Amino acid sequence: xxxxxxxxxxxxxxxxxxxxxxxxxxxxxxxxxxxxxxxxxxxxxxxxxxxxxxxxxxxxxxxxxxxxxxxxxxxxxxxxxxxxxxxxxxxxxxxxxxxxxxxxxxxxxxxxxxxxxxxxxxxxxxxxxxxxxxxxxxxxxxxxxxxxxxxxxxxxxxxxxxxxxxxxxxxxxxxxxxxxxxxxxxxxxxxxxxxxxxxxxxxxxxxxxxxxxxxxxxxxxxxxxxxxxxxxxxxxxxxxxxxxxxxxxxxxxxxxxxxxxxx
Numbered sequence: 453x454x455x456x457x458x459x460x461x462x463x464x465x466x467x468x469x470x471x472x473x474x475x476x477x478x479x480x481x482x483x484x485x486x487x488x489x490x491x492x493x494x495x496x497x498x499x500x501x502x503x504x505x506x507x508x509x510x511x512x513x514x515x516x517x518x519x520x521x522x523x524x525x526x527x528x529x530x531x532x533x534x535x536x537x538x539x540x541x542x543x544x545x546x547x548x549x550x551x552x553x554x555x556x557x558x559x560x561x562x563x564x565x566x567x568x569x570x571x572x573x574x575x576x577x578x579x580x581x582x583x584x585x586x587x588x589x590x591x592x593x594x595x596x597x598x599x600x601x602x603x604x605x606x607x608x609x610x611x612x613x614x615x616x617x618x619x620x621x622x623x624x625x626x627x628x629x630x631x632x633x634x635x636x637x638x639x640x641x642x643x644x645x646x647x648x649x650x651x652x653x654x655x656x657x658x659x660x661x662x663x664x665x666x667x668x669x670x671x672x673x674x675x676x677x678x679x680x681x682x683x684x685x686x687x688x689x690x691x692x693x694x695x696x697x698x699x700x701x702x703x704x705x706x707x708x709x710x711x712x713x714x715x
Contacts, residue, residue: 463573463588470570470587472607478569479600486596488554493545496537496564498522500652501621503535504685505560506549514656521548522653531634533649537562563618569597570609574630621686624693625652633701644700651692655685658692672707 470476481487498506507517522535539545549557555565564571571590575583587606589598610616628648640648651658661667662681680687697703 463571467573467588469573470589470606472587472605472610474587474606475603476569476589476598476606476609477600477603478597478609479602480597482554484596484600486594488550488552489594490568490592491547491550491555491565493539494547496547496562498535498537498653499563499618499622500625500655500689501618501686502562503653504655504689506557506562508685509557509560514654518653532629532640533645533653535653563615563622566613566615566618567610568592569595570606574626621689624690628652628693628696628700631697631701640700647699648696651689651696655688655692659688662688662691670709672709 503514503517503522506521507514510517512520518535521538523538524533525536537547537549540548547555549555549561555561569590569592571588572585573588574585604612610619650661659681668678677687677691681691694705698706
């Protein structure tokens with residue numbers, strides 16, 4: 453993990469900062485000489501929304517996806533659990549979701565794959581700075597796509613790669629992962645860490661928690677919300693973020709039911 457931290461620091465200090473109107477050249481296609489090579493020996497952190505899209509694409513449960521395709525990196529500086537894509541243990545450390553013809557989950561590929569060759573740096577996430585997020589070009593020597601004539605603005609690329617929906621869910625996740633609670637050097641307890649992991653990554657288990665426990669007897673949840681979270685993983689994740697604000701940070705995002713005898 454020190455290698456990743458060093459890269460983050462280099463990005464903040466050395467990389468040219470791009471805005472949405474900045475231009476760059478890039479193209480990726482099946483006959484390019486480096487096709488699929490950028491998908492090997494990479495660090496891919498998965499967001500909660502990534503997990504939902506991928507496990508549904510593969511038609512497996514979130515638990516099965518986590519067991520088969522992810523691992524938890526160990527970093528004592530982390531405030532909360534993060535997960536990474538588990539690569540094949542072959543000579544090139546290939547991605548398990550890539551075949552000879554390319555990405556097998558392309559329509560639901562993770563945010564970081566969707567963004568490439570762009571990255572987003574968040575100074576607040578890296579060092580607590582108040583600086584705004586910025587875009588940058590990922591330096592990948594194996595990639596030949598940088599030399600193709602196709603010209604884009606950052607804005608055009610984000611639209612073309614359908615990043616907007618991922619960014620919307622990512623913004624909600626950052627409200628949890630970059631919460632002021634952590635800037636005060638507070639730590640989550642083991643049960644809180646488990647709840648964070650369940651809500652953010654094991655959405656099927658969280659649904660069992662909501663509907664298979666006394667949760668809905670203890671909290672006042674509107675019927676229309678209950679109907680949405682029964683079947684929609686995305687709506688359940690949004691609901692889960694509100695629950696985490698309540699149970700981890702003490703925000704008044706949930707309403708406790710008042711029994712007749714308590715009135």
